Amino acid sequence: MNSNRPPGRVITFGTFDLFHIGHLRVLERAAALGDHLTVGVSSDAFNFQKKNRLPFVPQEDRRAIVAALRCVDDTFIEESMELKEQYIREVRASVLVMGDDWRGKFDHLSHMCKVEYLPRTASVSTTEIESLIRTRPSPTAQIRAEQGA
Numbered sequence: 001m002n003s004n005r006p007p008g009r010v011i012t013f014g015t016f017d018l019f020h021i022g023h024l025r026v027l028e029r030a031a032a033l034g035d036h037l038t039v040g041v042s043s044d045a046f047n048f049q050k051k052n053r054l055p056f057v058p059q060e061d062r063r064a065i066v067a068a069l070r071c072v073d074d075t076f077i078e079e080s081m082e083l084k085e086q087y088i089r090e091v092r093a094s095v096l097v098m099g100d101d102w103r104g105k106f107d108h109l110s111h112m113c114k115v116e117y118l119p120r121t122a123s124v125s126t127t128e129i130e131s132l133i134r135t136r137p138s139p140t141a142q143i144r145a146e147q148g149a
Contacts, residue, residue, distance in 0.1 A: 008034035011093035011113075013078050015042040016062045017055035022121035024069070029118050030097040031071035038091045039066050040078035050081075088112050 012030045016023050031037040041063040047055050055062065059077055067075045078087065084106065088096060093113050098106055100117040109115055 005032060005035040008094040009036045009038065009092050010034035010095045010097055011038045011040065011088055011091050012097040013040040013042065013084075013087075014099075015047050015055055016066050017047075017057050019057075019062070019065050023066075025121045026097075026099065026118055027066070027069060028071045030116075033095050033097065033116060036073045037071060038074040038076070038093065039072050040076055040087055041066055043077045043079050046079055046081075085109060085112065 010030050010033050012027070014023065014026075027037070027039065041059060042050070042055075044054050044059045047053075047059075057065075063075050063077060066072055074091070076087070084096075087093075088109065089112070095114045095116055096106060096109055096112075097116045097118055100119045103117045106115050
C-alpha cells in the first residue's frame, strides 16, 4: 500500500496489448485515486470475444508487464464484462476507473463504488501502433533503402 495516496481501493481493467505510454499514464492516474490499485487484464479469450481477434501479447505476459509497474498493487485475469460487479466486490473497490470512451456505460455500478472515467492519452493507442506496424517498413528495410541496398 502506498500511504501517499488517498485511502480507498481502486479497480480498473484493460487489455494492455502492445503496452505503451498511454497505458502507463492511465494506470498512474487510476492509482492516484486510492491507496491500492488492482488491475484486471483481459484474457485472450475475452479479448477475442470483444474484438474478434487475439492480442499480440499473450495474457500472462500482459499481466506480468502490468504487475511489474510501481503504481499497480495487484492483478488478475478478467474473463467477462458481465463479472465487473463480482470483481468490484472481490477486491472491495471503492473506485472503479474506466477510460472515457466507456463514459456512462458503468454508471449502473455507482451503488457499489464511485465510477470515474479518465481521458485517454492523446495521440497514442494500440490500434494506431498496430496500424503503423502493418503499414510502415521495418527499420531494417528503411536503413537498406537509404543505403541503396
